[in-house]
Amino acid sequence: MRIVLTDKDLDNSGFPSDVQVTKITYKTMDDYDHNSDVVAIAGSRAIAMKADKMDFPGLKLFQLTSAGFDGVPLAEFKDKSVIVANAGSTYSVPIAETVVFGMLLMAKKLHSNPNNRHAKIQRHYIEIQELYAKKVMILGAGSIGTEIAKRLFGFDMTVDGYAQSERTRPYFNRVICGRKALAEEIGNYDYVISTLPDSESTKGFFDKELLSRMKQTSVIVNVGRKAVFKEDALFVALKTRSIGGAVLDMFERIPNPVTNRFRRLRNVIILPGVAAISQEVNVRLKTYCEANILSAIEGKR
Numbered sequence: 001m002r003i004v005l006t007d008k009d010l011d012n013s014g015f016p017s018d019v020q021v022t023k024i025t026y027k028t029m030d031d032y033d034h035n036s037d038v039v040a041i042a043g044s045r046a047i048a049m050k051a052d053k054m055d056f057p058g059l060k061l062f063q064l065t066s067a068g069f070d071g072v073p074l075a076e077f078k079d080k081s082v083i084v085a086n087a088g089s090t091y092s093v094p095i096a097e098t099v100v101f102g103m104l105l106m107a108k109k110l111h112s113n114p115n116n117r118h119a120k121i122q123r124h125y126i127e128i129q130e131l132y133a134k135k136v137m138i139l140g141a142g143s144i145g146t147e148i149a150k151r152l153f154g155f156d157m158t159v160d161g162y163a164q165s166e167r168t169r170p171y172f173n174r175v176i177c178g179r180k181a182l183a184e185e186i187g188n189y190d191y192v193i194s195t196l197p198d199s200e201s202t203k204g205f206f207d208k209e210l211l212s213r214m215k216q217t218s219v220i221v222n223v224g225r226k227a228v229f230k231e232d233a234l235f236v237a238l239k240t241r242s243i244g245g246a247v248l249d250m251f252e253r254i255p256n257p258v259t260n261r262f263r264r265l266r267n268v269i270i271l272p273g274v275a276a277i278s279q280e281v282n283v284r285l286k287t288y289c290e291a292n293i294l295s296a297i298e299g300k301r
Helices: 028-032 045-052 074-079 092-108 143-153 179-188 208-212 231-239 279-297
Strands: 002-006 019-023 038-043 061-064 083-085 135-139 158-162 174-176 191-194 219-222 245-248 268-270
Touching: 002 028, 002 279, 028 038, 028 045, 038 045, 038 279, 045 061, 045 074, 061 279, 074 083, 092 143, 092 219, 092 245, 092 268, 092 279, 135 143, 135 179, 143 158, 174 179, 179 208, 208 231, 231 245
Parallel strands: 002 019, 002 038, 038 061, 061 083, 135 158, 135 191, 158 174, 191 219, 219 245, 245 268
Antiparallel strands: none
8 A cells, every 4th residue: 555645635536546645734644654655745845844854765755735945855855765846836826816916906006095995085096007018027937927927918018037047938028137137127127026935045135235226116016935035124115115115925924913014004015925825726736736646656757
């Protein structure tokens, strides 16, 4: 009997008859330590970090249920000849839709009008903008960045990207690389969207220098990791209105507490950390994980 451990609702229907899918939690996975029948595990980054400290002699694959690898000991798994896979493009669509939602809220200034629930609505014509023909920089031109670019392309925006290489990508006008190039050009954009993960190269990446080079009317949208931004510098830039505003979905604490200081800023939209969540994601993640696990246990790519 081969065993697949998972903290998600996977089932046996697509697997060979000798494969047993077992639901676990962070605590109950202790029951399978030293079990050579465990061939695959699907779970969160926290479960991956715990699995690395345990002994699974027959483990072939750890299937993450997250898009990010941050915190996962990849080198240690590699030393054990265990493949680690992320959730691929599972979350790209809802995140991209949330970015467009946040940008439209900011452009139409719905968040800044406290009278929109009153009988006499004040429409503030002079503040309302369009997305049409605006310039946007997407930090991270991978799966999530591409889905965002695809949607903004439909608004006739000029969409540029920032990535590790300058190769051509669909829906992007162009892609630049290198922090120096970004610093030189960031002042040209009306919107700057971050999809960057938390890694050694991205911690504090968006600092006072980059913020100071942005246009005073520019808006930041963050659906990547919070650690990418120097929080104090971002707060000061928003409070002093040296940049136009921000749409922030990612914080260290979820749900984001009401005491968070960014909530007090009138030019900031705080989203409750739901960019990657949708009913459809659950189905997509289940299908993706099952296909990857089946390939691994059958020795396929």
